[in-house]
Amino acid sequence: MRFEGRVRKDKGSKYWLIEVPLLNVMTQGTSKQNAHEMIADAIEMLVNRKGFRVNVRPDAGSTFTVGANQENILFALMLKRQREAHNLTLLEMARRLHSKSPNAYARYEQGKSVPTLDKLNQLMQAIDPRFEPILKAG
Secondary structure, X not given: OOEEEEEEOXXXXXXXXXEEHHHOEEEEEOOHHHHXXXXXXXXXXXXXXXXXXXXXXXXXXXXXEEEEOOHHHHHHHXXXXXXXXXXXXXXHXXXXXXXXXXXXXXXXXOOOOOOOHHHHHHHHHXXXXXXXXXXXXX
C-alpha cells in the first residue's frame, strides 16, 4: 500500500514544497527530483530503523506516492503521526478503542502488529471520527 503526496513550487520561490499529509511530513527541495529525495530522507529519518527504505514514485503533475520496503513500519509511522497530530495519548486511544490497556494499540504504532483494512479503518476513526478513506486506482 502506498500513500499519496503533493509537490508544488510557489511563484517567486526557488524551492519545491513537498508533503505526505497522512504521514504529516513536509519538507522542500531545490528541484522536483530533489524534493522527492528529501521527502524519502525525511520519512526514513523519522522511522530511524536499519534497513528501512522509502521509495517515491512521481505521478503526472503535482502528485506522487510513497511506499516502503517494510509496509508495517510505514503504517506504524502513519498511526503515530496521526495520533500526535490530533493531540492524543496512547491512553486516550485505548479509551476510544474501548480497551483497558494502551499496549494493544501501541503494538500497531511499533509495527509489531499489522492491522487488517477493517482494523485500520477502526483505528483511524478512533483518531479522527471524520476520517473517510479514499481508495483510488492508479
